[in-house]
Amino acid sequence: MILVSSSLENTLEISEGYVYAMEITTPRLFARIVQTFIQLGNGEETLEDFRITDGYKVLAAEKLLWVIADPCQADLNTKKILTRLYARVDAYFSSDEDKRREFIRQIYGLTQLLDTILSQINTETIYKDEPDVQSFCKFIELKIACDNNQEIPARIMHMLDILSEWQPETMLVLCNLKAYYDDGMLSELYKYG
Numbered sequence: 001m002i003l004v005s006s007s008l009e010n011t012l013e014i015s016e017g018y019v020y021a022m023e024i025t026t027p028r029l030f031a032r033i034v035q036t037f038i039q040l041g042n043g044e045e046t047l048e049d050f051r052i053t054d055g056y057k058v059l060a061a062e063k064l065l066w067v068i069a070d071p072c073q074a075d076l077n078t079k080k081i082l083t084r085l086y087a088r089v090d091a092y093f094s095s096d097e098d099k100r101r102e103f104i105r106q107i108y109g110l111t112q113l114l115d116t117i118l119s120q121i122n123t124e125t126i127y128k129d130e131p132d133v134q135s136f137c138k139f140i141e142l143k144i145a146c147d148n149n150q151e152i153p154a155r156i157m158h159m160l161d162i163l164s165e166w167q168p169e170t171m172l173v174l175c176n177l178k179a180y181y182d183d184g185m186l187s188e189l190y191k192y193g
Helices: 027-042 079-095 097-118 133-139 152-166 183-192
Strands: 002-005 050-054 065-068 171-174
Touching: 027 050, 027 065, 079 097, 079 133, 079 152, 097 133, 152 171, 152 183
Parallel strands: 065 171
Antiparallel strands: 002 050
8 A cells, every 4th residue: 555645755655564654843734744644534625635545546544544643532442443342242142152042131131120110101112122232232331441541652552452453454643652752662662563
């Protein structure tokens, strides 16, 4: 893959398993480039003309990029990651018939309790009566644990681990790392990535 930009002098050839660093010293251009990466990741119109290509084909950047403008405020629980987490939990239950039966039994017990309570309410109600693992995961707000009290290096390494597990095809764009790391720490982070 190649990152192409009309505003930068060079293209950046991107290979799987490698870390690339882009240093932009002009604050105004830095802000525009960060905003462009965020817009690319969201599938929006961009300030700068950036494209990700594979040969002559332009790739959908919103499917490839995960942009973290501020590592202190990053949210690992994106819709894509949670959907994959819920699907994996569902697949586990599907592969183990005993666990699936126990899940259905427990949910059925909860619905019986709910029916008892609803019988006391003088309004007709309905609810989904077929137990669904993914809906249950959403209901209990199952998420990936994020320790916001971690030091920034550990937090970024945790993000890399999460991405490699749940979104391995994603290019992670971390902005402004020089604000948090010296050159030695950046080198260690690049090795880890």
